[in-house]
Amino acid sequence: MDDVAHLCSRLIRIDTTNHGGGHSAGEREAAELVAAELATAGIESKLLERATRRSNVVARIPGTHPSLPALLVQGHLDVVPADPAQWTRNPFSGDIADGYVWGRGATDMKDFVTMVLTVVSTWARDNRTPRRDIVLAFVADEEDTGAHGAEWLVDEHPALFDGCGATISESGGYSYHVTHADGTPRRLYPIGTAERGTAHLRLTATGRAGHGSRRNDDNAVTKLITTLERIAHHTWPVRLTPAVTAYLERTGHALGIPIDLTDIDTTLTRLGAAAPLVENTVRNSTRPTVLNAGYKVNVIPSTATAEIDTRTLPGTEQELLATIDALLEDGVTREFVNRNPAIQAPTDSHWFDAMTAAIRSQDPDAIVVPYCMGGGTDAKAFARLGIPGYGFAPLSLPQGFDYRAMAHGVDERVPIDGLHFGTRVLDHFLSVV
Numbered sequence: 001m002d003d004v005a006h007l008c009s010r011l012i013r014i015d016t017t018n019h020g021g022g023h024s025a026g027e028r029e030a031a032e033l034v035a036a037e038l039a040t041a042g043i044e045s046k047l048l049e050r051a052t053r054r055s056n057v058v059a060r061i062p063g064t065h066p067s068l069p070a071l072l073v074q075g076h077l078d079v080v081p082a083d084p085a086q087w088t089r090n091p092f093s094g095d096i097a098d099g100y101v102w103g104r105g106a107t108d109m110k111d112f113v114t115m116v117l118t119v120v121s122t123w124a125r126d127n128r129t130p131r132r133d134i135v136l137a138f139v140a141d142e143e144d145t146g147a148h149g150a151e152w153l154v155d156e157h158p159a160l161f162d163g164c165g166a167t168i169s170e171s172g173g174y175s176y177h178v179t180h181a182d183g184t185p186r187r188l189y190p191i192g193t194a195e196r197g198t199a200h201l202r203l204t205a206t207g208r209a210g211h212g213s214r215r216n217d218d219n220a221v222t223k224l225i226t227t228l229e230r231i232a233h234h235t236w237p238v239r240l241t242p243a244v245t246a247y248l249e250r251t252g253h254a255l256g257i258p259i260d261l262t263d264i265d266t267t268l269t270r271l272g273a274a275a276p277l278v279e280n281t282v283r284n285s286t287r288p289t290v291l292n293a294g295y296k297v298n299v300i301p302s303t304a305t306a307e308i309d310t311r312t313l314p315g316t317e318q319e320l321l322a323t324i325d326a327l328l329e330d331g332v333t334r335e336f337v338n339r340n341p342a343i344q345a346p347t348d349s350h351w352f353d354a355m356t357a358a359i360r361s362q363d364p365d366a367i368v369v370p371y372c373m374g375g376g377t378d379a380k381a382f383a384r385l386g387i388p389g390y391g392f393a394p395l396s397l398p399q400g401f402d403y404r405a406m407a408h409g410v411d412e413r414v415p416i417d418g419l420h421f422g423t424r425v426l427d428h429f430l431s432v433v
Contacts, residue, residue, distance in 0.1 A: 008114040009094035012103035018078040018143040026053030041124035054148035063132040069165025070133035076142030079105040100413040108407035112393040150381035172391025181256035192391020194243035194372040197312040197342035209302040224304040236283040243372040280374040314342040345388035358429035396421035
């Protein structure tokens with residue numbers, strides 16, 4: 001347990017920045033560190049690469065009951081870029097200070113990787129074995145398309161995941177401080193049981209090129225701006241999926257807050273601090289993020305493009321696309337930049353029950369609820385093999401610590417006490433599930 005923070009620091013110090021578009025520092029050194037830690041624990045692993053330095057580590061730990069479905073424990077080794085000028089500490093320092101491990105990847109998600117490795121090392125030291133087979137996959141390229149990581153492994157090496165009945169990974173199981181209706185503080189632990197789908201779109205407007213000083217009723221830029229204004233200000237209807245409904249009902253019951261599923265806006269107001277975990281998943285979303293047009297101020301270009309971060313709830317993609325088509329100005333077309341369907345795992349299952357029991361083994365007062373992630377993870381790739389995914393990377397977080405701002409944010413860090421808590425929870429869960 002004393003080593004988990006130091007191992008997290010070592011992993012953070014390895015720069016695995018993924019710039020997207022195939023441009024990456026590479027995951028090789030991080031993968032070699034992981035493989036070495038597994039070898040020390042007596043576990044043989046495979047390093048697999050689609051391209052040089054884009055490394056993935058996969059291992060299988062045999063359980064005492066091999067007839068049980070295996071559990072896939074998967075995390076990514078790459079991180080998003082960080083600008084050192086904006087940080088209090090160097091983002092790849094791995095500094096251990098003020099009760100935290102600092103650096104890019106501290107919460108997304110080198111913390112989880114190191115907690116899992118610490119559990120495995122503990123098993124080796126204590127000569128313990130899990131009940132079921134545990135498949136470990138520490139992968140590349142999650143922060144881009146997964147083409148060098150989970151997507152590639154699923155396409156080219158699916159046999160590595162034979163027999164897996166579920167997977168756990170990032171974005172769930174952490175403590176979230178909320179308040180009961182009677183004013184007393186409570187700790188909520190959301191477990192991800194669903195993810196919105198990704199339907200990133202590129203809009204292309206075409207028109208007549210011409211001089212900027214002359215009237216032009218076929219201006220591609222104007223068409224694009226008009227379309228973006230419509231999409232950006234469109235109010236998407238509420239669509240309550242099983243995970244969202246379960247979150248609202250169970251959280252409301254635990255906190256003594258009335259829940260009205262016919263009036264979501266009022267319900268969100270009543271939820272207070274618990275609302276941010278659900279407010280982005282009661283509707284689809286379309287947010288313009290990239291604009292490209294023109295090359296000179298006095299020239300009207302013939303084309304203009306925009307990209308829209310589009311997220312879809314389960315079963316709603318076709319409805320959303322039909323609405324977007326109706327909002328397009330004449331002369332504007334759409335195409336997919338990236339497309340992955342929404343996924344859902346059962347909110348009532350022995351997997352979820354075991355996660356709940358593991359959290360409560362360390363925090364008896366924990367309120368454990370399912371929720372739908374607003375973004376996405378590599379669970380979407382493994383879902384193509386029929387493996388349901390859960391967001392379960394447990395951490396205990398101090399009051400006022402903005403965990404959701406850490407991933408991809410400035411001064412990313414993880415509390416050392418949280419790592420200890422999460423390691424104990426994962427040990428309990430992985431040992432007995």
